[in-house]
Amino acid sequence: MRPSTLLILACAAALALGTSAAPTAVVIGAGVAGLKAAADLAAKGVAVTVLEGRDRVGGRVWTVNTPGGPLELGAQWIHGTNNPILAVAQTQRWPTVVTSSEDAASYEAVSPTAAKQISAADDSEWDQLFTDLVAYVEEAAGEGSSSATLASAISAFAKDKGLTPRQLAGLNFRVDSTWTQEYAAE
Ligand SMILES: Cc1cc2nc3c(=O)[nH]c(=O)nc-3n(C[C@H](O)[C@H](O)[C@H](O)COP(=O)(O)OP(=O)(O)OC[C@H]3O[C@@H](n4cnc5c(N)ncnc54)[C@H](O)[C@@H]3O)c2cc1C
Numbered sequence: 001m002r003p004s005t006l007l008i009l010a011c012a013a014a015l016a017l018g019t020s021a022a023p024t025a026v027v028i029g030a031g032v033a034g035l036k037a038a039a040d041l042a043a044k045g046v047a048v049t050v051l052e053g054r055d056r057v058g059g060r061v062w063t064v065n066t067p068g069g070p071l072e073l074g075a076q077w078i079h080g081t082n083n084p085i086l087a088v089a090q091t092q093r094w095p096t097v098v099t100s101s102e103d104a105a106s107y108e109a110v111s112p113t114a115a116k117q118i119s120a121a122d123d124s125e126w127d128q129l130f131t132d133l134v135a136y137v138e139e140a141a142g143e144g145s146s147s148a149t150l151a152s153a154i155s156a157f158a159k160d161k162g163l164t165p166r167q168l169a170g171l172n173f174r175v176d177s178t179w180t181q182e183y184a185a186e
Contacts, residue, residue: 022045022046022047023045023046023047024046024047024048024049025038025041025046025047025048025049026048026049026050026051027041027048027049027050027051028051029050029051029052029053029059030050030052030054030057030058030059031057031058031059031060031061032058032059032060032061032075032085033059034050034052034059035050035057036088038050058074059074060074060075061074061075061076062074067113077099078096105117105118106118106123106173106177108173122170125167125170126167126170126171126173126174127174129161129163129167129170129171129174130171130174130175130178132157132161133153133154133157133171133175136153136156136157136160137150137153137157140153140156150175150179154168154171154172154175157171158171
């Protein structure tokens with residue numbers, strides 16, 4: 001059980017017991033979960049202190065301001081319209097925009113302050129490399145090498161196929177955006 005969950009339970013118990021002093025709570029972490037827990041407790045009259053280890057709130061939601069505008073280094077999509085985060089956004093009157101992955105465009109950094117859109121040719125080549133990598137990994141797993149790491153499988157695949165540094169960079173980008181960010185960036 002996470003520390004913030006334990007604290008919520010402790011506060012709920014204090015409320016249920018009807019102790020005369022106003023209940024207090026400490027929430028560890030000012031990410032989405034901690035901030036929502038703190039807001040819910042405060043709304044019930046609990047005096048909440050939020051402790052955050054970093055010098056900013058938001059946790060894995062992290063917007064940085066760049067000369068070109070705000071840049072999201074963490075979470076940015078509200079997946080689905082029945083997502084409770086959408087209700088939070090609407091209550092707070094945060095602007096939301098409907099997006100589709102079909103309309104997504106990818107950019108690569110060409111200098112610390114400039115980026116160019118990735119070409120359709122590179123895009124489709126990297127898609128194909130990713131598809132080939134999946135087949136390669138599945139075949140290796142079928143041959144009993146399932147304990148190998150993903151990084152070692154990518155290295156072996158790149159060596160077998162004679163990938164150029166740019167092709168390998170494109171493949172790593174696909175792996176990162178498809179697997180790391182969707183499933184393992186927690
Ligand atoms: C690159 C990236 C992209 C993502 N994209 C999306 C997306 O588009 N849509 C989506 O729904 N989700 C996305 N996610 C996942 C989403 O960011 C997380 O699920 C969510 O932010 C987690 O919130 P949390 O409050 O549970 O944890 P966190 O955001 O990790 O917050 C935990 C907080 O607790 C603090 N903390 C931890 N331990 C202590 C301690 N001992 N003392 C004090 N403070 C402590 C940490 O510093 C942190 O601020 C993405 C994640 C990443 C990394």
